[in-house]
Amino acid sequence: MSKLRDLLTQTKDVVYTAEFPVIDGGGMDQVKKNVERLAPWFAAVNATDNTAAHAHASNVSVAIAMKQHGLEPIMQIVCRDKNRLAIQADMAGANLHGIENIALLTGDDVTAGDEPETRRVFDLDGPQAINVASILNAGTYLSGRKLNPAPNFFICAVENPFAPPHDYRIERAMKKHRAGAQMLQLQIGYHPDRLEKFCAGVAATVPELALIPSVVLVKSSKPLNFMNDKVPGISVPQDVIDRVAQSSDQAEAAYQLALEQCQHALALPGVRGLHITDFRHDETLERLMHDLGRTPNQYT
Amino acid sequence: MPKLLNLLLAVEHGMKKPVWDCTMCGQCVLHSTGMTCPMTCPKTLRNGPCGGVREDGHCEVKPEMRCIWVKAYDRKVSLPLPTVWKEHYNDLRPPVDMQLKGTSSWVNLVTKRDQQTPAGWAKRQEETHSH
Ligand code: SF4
Numbered sequence: 001m002s003k004l005r006d007l008l009t010q011t012k013d014v015v016y017t018a019e020f021p022v023i024d025g026g027g028m029d030q031v032k033k034n035v036e037r038l039a040p041w042f043a044a045v046n047a048t049d050n051t052a053a054h055a056h057a058s059n060v061s062v063a064i065a066m067k068q069h070g071l072e073p074i075m076q077i078v079c080r081d082k083n084r085l086a087i088q089a090d091m092a093g094a095n096l097h098g099i100e101n102i103a104l105l106t107g108d109d110v111t112a113g114d115e116p117e118t119r120r121v122f123d124l125d126g127p128q129a130i131n132v133a134s135i136l137n138a139g140t141y142l143s144g145r146k147l148n149p150a151p152n153f154f155i156c157a158v159e160n161p162f163a164p165p166h167d168y169r170i171e172r173a174m175k176k177h178r179a180g181a182q183m184l185q186l187q188i189g190y191h192p193d194r195l196e197k198f199c200a201g202v203a204a205t206v207p208e209l210a211l212i213p214s215v216v217l218v219k220s221s222k223p224l225n226f227m228n229d230k231v232p233g234i235s236v237p238q239d240v241i242d243r244v245a246q247s248s249d250q251a252e253a254a255y256q257l258a259l260e261q262c263q264h265a266l267a268l269p270g271v272r273g274l275h276i277t278d279f280r281h282d283e284t285l286e287r288l289m290h291d292l293g294r295t296p297n298q299y300t
Numbered sequence: 301m302p303k304l305l306n307l308l309l310a311v312e313h314g315m316k317k318p319v320w321d322c323t324m325c326g327q328c329v330l331h332s333t334g335m336t337c338p339m340t341c342p343k344t345l346r347n348g349p350c351g352g353v354r355e356d357g358h359c360e361v362k363p364e365m366r367c368i369w370v371k372a373y374d375r376k377v378s379l380p381l382p383t384v385w386k387e388h389y390n391d392l393r394p395p396v397d398m399q400l401k402g403t404s405s406w407v408n409l410v411t412k413r414d415q416q417t418p419a420g421w422a423k424r425q426e427e428t429h430s431h
Contacts, residue, residue, distance in 0.1 A: 079343075080343075084395060106343065106345060106350045106351070108352060108360075109342065109343065109352065109360055109361045111361055112360075120342070120343065122343045122344050122345065123395065123396075124395050125343070125344075125345040125346060125347050126345075126347070126350075127347040127348070127392055128346075128347060128392070128393075128394070128395050131392060131421070131424060132420075132421075134424060135420040135421065135423075135424050138420075138423070138424065138427075140419070140420045140423070141420055142395075142418045142420045142421055143418050143419060143420055144418065144419025144420045144423065145420075158351065159351070160351035160352075160353075163349070163351055163352070163353040163354075163355075164349075164353050164354075164355070164357045164367070164370050165349065165353075165357070165369065165370050165373040165374070167373070168348065168349070168369075168373045171348075171390045172347075172348045172349070172390075174390070175347065175348065175390050175392060178392065178428065179392055187351050232352035232353070232354050232360035233350075233351045233352040233353060233354070233360065235354075235355035
């Protein structure tokens with residue numbers, strides 16, 4: 001049973017999600033530690049798929065481990081590393097293990113990672129992968145061959161309202177919704193006007209599509225500069241960077257910025273929750289959740 | 301017949317390569333994508349831009365190149381293309397059929413081979429278009 005689906009479709013609760021840290025070392029003990037840290041605050045947490053084009057313990061394996069430890073996964077599948085057979089195998093594997101939340105993403109390019117010499121696959125693109133998940137939900141593989149029992153995936157996707165062509169992003173969100181996406185995590189961004197326009201446009205046409213904007217907790221202006229310079233698709237306006245850089249207490253200024261972003265996003269139409277990227281800043285995360293009116297274990 | 305096919309193939313490639321950098325995917329969608337070929341996207345995305353488009357509208361993978369989907373959107377908005385083509389801009393295009401690579405999309409258009417999709421895909425399109 002997907003708690004995420006129930007929360008979004010049957011309640012008005014605000015849904016907080018996060019990203020499960022990648023697993024390279026520490027084994028199951030590390031999985032357990034991460035679960036203990038995240039479970040009190042989040043309804044469901046992303047099990048990533050070779051995030052930022054770096055190899056890690058696989059999406060399916062981490063999703064299963066999270067589930068075993070009592071944290072609901074949103075299993076991501078990206079199109080960069082797997083062809084349509086492998087993508088469907090991930091889906092069927094998730095189904096076998098009772099994993100219902102899956103998120104389909106196009107994925108960063110291989111050039112973003114530490115093995116840029118690898119072959120990029122992109123046999124499917126994001127919207128096609130979403131549609132394939134819908135096909136599996138109807139009880140067959142892409143080929144028409146039967147899959148029994150059929151999955152009951154709660155299908156999620158990601159969109160970037162902040163990247164050009166801005167006007168088209170709303171239509172693209174609707175395309176993903178038509179393909180079967182019911183929840184849309186939005187990428188990190190620092191242009192509130194673009195977010196407002198996007199949410200208003202989506203909510204006006206497909207109000208049932210749950211929007212989950214992302215907010216990242218940082219401790220200084222350095223990561224803001226990094227994102228602006230090095231992460232394609234993220235631009236941080238100079239006045240935002242300056243506001244943090246020129247403050248006598250950078251950590252506090254960065255925190256206030258994040259809190260404002262959260263409050264701004266939560267007030268927008270169509271927004272049903274937030275995705276928090278915390279870079280393991282535990283105290284800041286607790287403070288933020290507290291300031292947003294949350295207490296631990298509200299979803300259990 | 302094979303001779304004619306080869307001739308068509310040569311003519312199609314000869315025309316499309318210089319103008320659109322055609323890779324002969326054999327299932328041309330140029331008309332619905334603002335006359336911009338999605339196969340020149342480094343990720344070969346056929347359903348719109350990825351999330352990595354840079355602030356200046358350039359490509360995540362090749363910063364020196366304008367994102368082909370930014371180009372396509374601009375052209376769709378500004379070029380005097382037939383309305384039906386523009387209406388198809390946001391269609392969900394099926395996964396590329398790798399068996400058609402290197403064949404003539406003109407022939408595949410006439411024979412409707414380029415509209416064949418896997419059974420599961422076809423069934424879903426039928427169902428989603430019927431309501
Ligand atoms: S930025 Fe545009 S051209 Fe480059 S990979 Fe993404 S969609 Fe393709």
